Amino acid sequence: MTELADLTIAAIRDGVRDGAFTAREVAEAFNARVAEASALNAFLVATPDHALAAADAADAARAAGETLKPMAGVPIGMKDLFCTAGVRTTAASHILEDFTPTYESTVSQNLWNAGAGMLGKLNLDQFAMGSSNETSYFGNVISPWRRRDGGNAALAPGGSSGGSSSAVAARLCPGATGTDTGGSIRQPAAFTGISGIKPTYGRCSRWGTIAFASSLDQAGPMARTVRDCAIMLEAMAGFDAKDSTSLQLDVPAWEAGLSGDLRGKRVGIPKEYRVDGMPAEIEALWQQGIAWLRDAGAEIVEVSLPHTQYALPAYYIIAPAEASSNLARYDGVRYGLRDLPDGANLQQMYAATRAAGFGPEVKRRIMIGTYVLSAGFYDAYYTQAQKVRALIARDFERAWEQCDLLLAPTAPSAAFALGEKSADPIAMYLNDVFTVPSSLAGLPAMSVPGGLDAAGLPLGLQIIGKALDEQSVLNAGLAIEERAGFTARPERWW
């Protein structure tokens, strides 16, 4: 029999419902996996009792003959950017090292309302700023994957949702929450051979999620299959009056709508995504993805997104600008760390607290944001970036006149080794070249595993859809999943 902790979200849900096993057995199996995997540094806090309580509630509901909730008996991992009542929430920072919220984020509450339980809080890049999970105050997350070269180099799980990607890939949890500001769900999913979807901006409430760049931040699920992503996204999404940008729309039945039949769909291939120096294996996988979608019935068309090359520089104005404003709240007064040197006045206390509490990458982005918003530079940087952002959104609008979806690689390379890019901020930022444009336009986008490179590392394919058309994105993801037959998993060394 398959080990319970190797099952997908759908299989756990169905098995608990049908009485094949109890939810408590599932929670215990995953709690044990989490406890054994400290070498990955994926979890910052384990919450086995939370998972067991949710499991017992599911088992009791079944015993009482009640209809089970949509995720009853499914334990998940929670990125430590979501506030959880009574459970330490740090954003992987020193400044929030001892912060224990008295309230629950809407997304996490939605998951508990759907019957899910929490295995623990997952490590991430500090304040979700990073692409390799090397900026956490609590140490790097290690990918469970290793190159097939016998070298055993520790690889990046991607970022910023690196604890989530590492934990799902290592089968420590069947699914995990992520957040995506410029690619933080999709790039780590691609690096670790799992799936993840960033929904349309406004689908998931941002209330109670520690803010990075508010016009870009979106929560989404990370799991091993497209179906599991659909199940989890249905639970996470929904209108929330507490978030002024929340979309007042019903949540579609994405799982019920899943179909890998793409007849009648046109898939655009954006020619500007063919960047210089892209590895031949990525190009080959892209061609393979095109063939898979054609086989699923889609018509393939070439499209142009002419402002693609300006997406990254626009992002690195807009996101730090919003971050510098959002992170102004960490002042050592209402919550979080306070550093009060002897004899310091209030202003000196602010500066000392923030210098001690933020890591180097967070400070770098706060300073870039402060600079581009400062008097005399605002129009040249920030206003210009918001105009370019409008042009990038217009590029997508024009592409939708020719197609329904876009297919591209998720990242320009497979996972790199820890330390390989951390000395050069711009080299690190370039990792998000394929994910940032759709973030700037607020569009739903998903990464699904396509295959392995010569070193045995996973590569991801990205599908981008029209606003609110998560269903077509998921369906194209399913069509790829059905044809890729991706069953590779990392060999356990931890």
Add this chain to the structure above:
Amino acid sequence: MAVDTNTVKKIASLARLAITDDEAARIAPELDNILHWIEQLGEVDTAGVEPMTAVIPNHLRLRDDVVTDGGIRDQLMTNAPQAEHGFFAVPKVIE
């Protein structure tokens, strides 16, 4: 434009980040490099383009003008580094 050590110190001061001379000297070329990379946006012709304000068309909702929250003072104080008599305490600001 080159970002020098004095510019870095000014930005750090605006951002309320304490910074040493050594740190400012180390960060200056880094920021200069990033800002130089960002400046390629100046190439884009944006004449007549309105800056984006909302990524997905949406409008701010109105609601009834009634109290919906409050009465949670003690809960708000639980994470305060220094709370006294139901207030957040800070160093003296009036000499």
